[in-house]
Amino acid sequence: MNRTRFISGLITLSCVMAGLTVTDHVLAQTSPAQKQFELTILHVNDHHSHLDDKPRTLLLKNASGSQQEVKVSAGGFPRVVSAFRKLAQEDSNVLKLHAGDALSGTLYFNRAGEMGQADATMMKLVCFDAFALGNHEFDKGDSALAKWLELLHDNGEFGCKPAVLSANVRFADDSALHSSRSKVPVRPFTIVERHGEKIGIIGLTIAEKTKVASSPDPGTQFEDELTAAQRTINELTALGLDKIILLSHIGYSKDLDLAKRLSGVDVIIGGDSHTLLGPDALKTTGIGTPAGPYPTVLQNNDGHLVCIVQAWEYAQIVGKLKVRFDPEGRVISCNGSPLVLVDDDFQVEGKPASPDDARAFQDSIYRSGILLQIKPDPEASQKLQPFKDKVENFKKTVVAIAPVELCSRRVPGGPDTPDYSRSSPSCNQRGLVNVRGGDIQQLVANAYLAVANSHYGGADISLQSAGGVRIPLEGTVTAAQVLELLPFGNQLWRLTLTAKEVHDMIEDGLQAVVGGGASGPYPYAGGLRWDVDLAKPKGSRASNIEFFDQKIHQWVPLQEGREYKLFVLSFNANGGDGYQTLANIPASRRMDIGVLDADAFMTYVESLPKDQYGLPVILPPAADTFSTKSFRYH
Numbered sequence: 001m002n003r004t005r006f007i008s009g010l011i012t013l014s015c016v017m018a019g020l021t022v023t024d025h026v027l028a029q030t031s032p033a034q035k036q037f038e039l040t041i042l043h044v045n046d047h048h049s050h051l052d053d054k055p056r057t058l059l060l061k062n063a064s065g066s067q068q069e070v071k072v073s074a075g076g077f078p079r080v081v082s083a084f085r086k087l088a089q090e091d092s093n094v095l096k097l098h099a100g101d102a103l104s105g106t107l108y109f110n111r112a113g114e115m116g117q118a119d120a121t122m123m124k125l126v127c128f129d130a131f132a133l134g135n136h137e138f139d140k141g142d143s144a145l146a147k148w149l150e151l152l153h154d155n156g157e158f159g160c161k162p163a164v165l166s167a168n169v170r171f172a173d174d175s176a177l178h179s180s181r182s183k184v185p186v187r188p189f190t191i192v193e194r195h196g197e198k199i200g201i202i203g204l205t206i207a208e209k210t211k212v213a214s215s216p217d218p219g220t221q222f223e224d225e226l227t228a229a230q231r232t233i234n235e236l237t238a239l240g241l242d243k244i245i246l247l248s249h250i251g252y253s254k255d256l257d258l259a260k261r262l263s264g265v266d267v268i269i270g271g272d273s274h275t276l277l278g279p280d281a282l283k284t285t286g287i288g289t290p291a292g293p294y295p296t297v298l299q300n301n302d303g304h305l306v307c308i309v310q311a312w313e314y315a316q317i318v319g320k321l322k323v324r325f326d327p328e329g330r331v332i333s334c335n336g337s338p339l340v341l342v343d344d345d346f347q348v349e350g351k352p353a354s355p356d357d358a359r360a361f362q363d364s365i366y367r368s369g370i371l372l373q374i375k376p377d378p379e380a381s382q383k384l385q386p387f388k389d390k391v392e393n394f395k396k397t398v399v400a401i402a403p404v405e406l407c408s409r410r411v412p413g414g415p416d417t418p419d420y421s422r423s424s425p426s427c428n429q430r431g432l433v434n435v436r437g438g439d440i441q442q443l444v445a446n447a448y449l450a451v452a453n454s455h456y457g458g459a460d461i462s463l464q465s466a467g468g469v470r471i472p473l474e475g476t477v478t479a480a481q482v483l484e485l486l487p488f489g490n491q492l493w494r495l496t497l498t499a500k501e502v503h504d505m506i507e508d509g510l511q512a513v514v515g516g517g518a519s520g521p522y523p524y525a526g527g528l529r530w531d532v533d534l535a536k537p538k539g540s541r542a543s544n545i546e547f548f549d550q551k552i553h554q555w556v557p558l559q560e561g562r563e564y565k566l567f568v569l570s571f572n573a574n575g576g577d578g579y580q581t582l583a584n585i586p587a588s589r590r591m592d593i594g595v596l597d598a599d600a601f602m603t604y605v606e607s608l609p610k611d612q613y614g615l616p617v618i619l620p621p622a623a624d625t626f627s628t629k630s631f632r633y634h
Contacts, residue, residue, distance in 0.1 A: 255308050
């Protein structure tokens with residue numbers, strides 16, 4: 001073996017074992033720069049139809065050197081377009097990649113023209129080299145995905161047709177995406193060339209999650225990710241390629257596992273898990289707590305370096321990764337940063353920042369290494385505007401009729417209970433809210449369960465904490481009122497719980513009401529009901545818990561030894577409102593379904609019987625479906 005290469009390998013291995021990123025400086029002694037190849041990868045994932053920017057609160061140093069909360073406009077796809085255009089000009093040998101889940105998550109997805117049309121328009125402005133199919137691309141079935149891919153590849157005034165990749169999907173013979181009829185091919189890999197170097201890019205789609213939580217055609221199958229990835233890597237290496245990127249929509253933890261088990265992989269650009277990676281500066285500037293370093297550097301099955309990255313979620317970050325290869329195509333270093341996209345419209349306590357503070361904030365952004373101050377791209381903003389107008393018009397649309405007031409009451413009980421005044425006098429006079437709580441809170445919980453079973457692979461029970469449902473409904477109902485009803489933009493998850501965990505979940509909500517003095521955490525559930533006695537000690541306030549068994553259409557007691565699939569908001573799934581039992585459910589029993597709460601409720605409303613004018617009629621839930629069977633306060 002060449003002695004120089006042997007020493008270089010020892011240095012590399014020592015750095016990896018120490019948990020360090022191998023730097024160019026370390027290896028410059030052993031790898032002449034002229035024989036190396038550097039590739040810059042710009043990437044996003046999981047933007048989920050989040051196209052508008054949003055306000056963000058940063059922690060930045062002001063003119064006096066003190067850290068201060070500062071509000072700025074941040075993210076949004078026009079700003080993503082700007083970032084890609086700027087960053088692509090700064091380096092040579094650039095790849096632009098999207099690791100999946102472009103679709104589903106806001107009204108832009110299916111209320112602003114053709115399904116995903118707004119997303120396709122924005123993505124074409126970036127001009128991605130490759131796009132991996134995520135599970136949410138299959139939410140409306142193969143035929144709808146085929147139509148969206150045609151929008152993505154439609155030339156029009158653009159010239160960009162990103163390679164659409166998934167090495168582990170096998171489309172049904174009658175699928176609109178089968179190779180015999182699809183206008184846009186879905187391929188296992190693509191080969192691109194930069195500065196005379198050929199680079200293979202392989203796509204992966206998370207298998208089990210797509211099958212059970214999205215809506216691919218019944219005959220469309222998803223192969224095991226490891227098997228498909230290794231087979232495709234072997235195909236590329238047989239063609240003489242020595243630089244291989246996995247464009248992976250399977251989640252960060254699965255990427256880490258895959259990296260160690262695969263031979264021949266160099267880089268993994270990930271998605272699906274919405275993972276924030278990067279330095280501690282992400283936390284100290286108020287962005288969030290990173291789950292690992294950017295890049296995460298491991299060794300693959302050959303003992304060679306593999307670099308793993310992900311770019312969080314919702315068009316907030318563009319990842320910039322630089323990878324250096326030796327003459328044999330092995331990674332010798334990788335470095336980079338997740339760049340959080342922000343504006344300079346600084347607001348402090350509701351007022352524009354002073355000039356001195358604004359300059360200090362800009363300097364703080366520059367020094368952070370993870371904040372990129374950038375304006376939205378004017379062309380992208382202009383092209384987004386018609387879709388924005390359609391969303392605003394949709395909000396004014398009457399979507400249903402509620403002939404009887406759907407009462408809002410967080411906590412049941414009479415005039416001496418803390419939430420009695422929330423419901424209207426007419427609802428209080430009817431008295432049913434005193435016994436069982438709010439109609440609208442229960443209806444939302446029931447809606448989640450119904451939509452889970454009709455669209456997202458099924459669930460046994462659902463949960464909605466009372467405070468997440470904000471208004472009653474009566475008379476004509478507009479789309480804007482639905483968004484006002486569920487204004488927090490939560491995504492729905494599916495967790496698998498034991499019978500004990502179901503009981504503990506209910507007790508968590510009741511404890512948050514009693515111990516915390518708040519009404520918002522009070523639990524409403526679909527397919528689940530119980531008696532409440534708040535005078536009893538914690539752990540025994542919920543009794544006679546029953547589960548509606550959908551197979552036999554009967555209410556039955558919770559059964560020890562049985563598992564229950566729970567459809568629940570991401571907020572509660574992560575412990576919000578005191579639901580610590582849910583926060584403790586391990587990753588193996590958690591699945592991010594990713595559908596927006598308001599959109600799920602809208603889907604439910606659209607399925608209801610119509611009146612003579614074609615409007616869905618929303619009625620109060622049947623009495624026997626309320627989760628609170630009886631209520632005692634004192």
